[in-house]
Amino acid sequence: MTEKQAKRIFKKFNNASDVIRCPNGKANTKKLLHSYARAAVNLYGIISCNELIDIFNKQNNEHIDYKDIYTFLLPLVLKEGWYCFYKHYIVHYSFFTDFEQADYLLEIQSEKPRYIPDRSTFLQYADEYYTDNDNLLNIYLYISDHFGRTKHIYQIFNEIEEYIMYSNDIGGLTDILQKIDFMVDDEKQIQDFINMITDAKNNTRIWENKGYTPIELCDIMKEQNKKIIKFPVYEKRKIERNELCPCGSGKKYKNCCSVFEDKKEAQLSSEECREFYEMWYGLLSFVNDKKNILNIRITTDYPNNINDVKLHKVREVLWSNPELI
The missing domain is CATH 1.10.10 (Arc Repressor Mutant, subunit A)
Known part of the structure; x- marks a missing residue:
């Protein structure tokens, strides 16, 4: 816009x-x-x-x-x-x-x-800085005590706060850790830092959850799921190898779809998963450049550090304009 x-x-x-x-x-x-x-x-x-x-x-x-x-x-x-x-x-x-x-x-x-x-x-909550827990304050005190109260550290804290409030992308945390890592002398220090961020993210009230913390909303959903009526689950009948393949090819199952199912070729490896997302982010980048949707450049990095809301926005434009590709 x-x-x-x-x-x-x-x-x-x-x-x-x-x-x-x-x-x-x-x-x-x-x-x-x-x-x-x-x-x-x-x-x-x-x-x-x-x-x-x-x-x-x-x-x-x-x-x-x-x-x-x-x-x-x-x-x-x-x-x-x-x-x-x-x-x-x-x-x-x-x-x-x-x-x-x-x-x-x-x-x-x-x-x-x-x-x-x-x-x-x-x-x-009329006060923008009000919070009902000290998680963010504790993170700021921790990094300022360990790394000093400099402008650079304050910028990192702002990135941490934005990640906790608005992002579900692990790439955002990775970027933050890379900025902190060169200042950390011991592994325990970095693990303590990760634990603090995780605790803060799980217990911070966020807009996406209409004010609930992720832990609170998770507990609510669990209670609601208990009330859901469980319908009988259809179980797929085991197909004998010499039966006709259910795909309709006319071949025996052992000479048709079982070849792929036995090999589990439909499952992506971690490397294939990375290749898929790099291709997907590249496509979103093309659409974004073409339509000027976001004022930022989408990279093909996986994980990607752009938050899900922004990527969703580009995806919707792509869905509405398939002729772009």
Whole structure:
């Protein structure tokens, strides 16, 4: 998305001409709703206006409706720029330059439950730096104590934080470890560092999980799976070697498909897997260069350090334009 397109979308859903004076006696409600909106986008990245209204009304005596949310928050959108309206949603300021990323986040969040803490805890998330655990702080203290509090170390910490919050690609961690590795004297030190990052990633609230940590969401899914009705599983009948092959070739099974199944030739080796992904990333790189989808270059490295959301965006363009290849 170009800067011009992003500005056009912002203006469409956040038009300054729609601003009206806050109704008398509603200043405190406006202030409180602003805190809820900030907390919601910090915790979820994006939330529908109706869901925010529902959370607000359940946690407060005074109730608001859809009209109120636009009247109260639009002036603050234009004044502070912490969030904005987009379609029927409120989105974090990080999407202001590319609203399509907000759409992709919605796709990833779909079907997942939403983490909604009690009122006092929810409002603490209005502070961008609030966290309910010390995992990230501990990582920063660890690397600064061991490697010094330099600009370079702070940049590495920012990469670690971004990896924990937004990436599922092992390549991102590999890059970080390579930057740390040349400063590490002992193997235990690097293992401690990896353990800290893993612990932080498993216990950090992320947008993709609608505010849940990976461990919390995993536990929820396990409980839901227990309630799923288990249907009988169809078991494939063993085919005798002298029977006709079920593929319909007319040949005996032993002279047809069993040749491949016995050799397990349909299974990719690790090297074949690498070759496949390098070819796939090369194709995505071609599409990205052709359509100018991302402002970054996709390499053919496997693992790849570009996050899944961005790669998914390029893939969708490819699916919609098969004539590119």
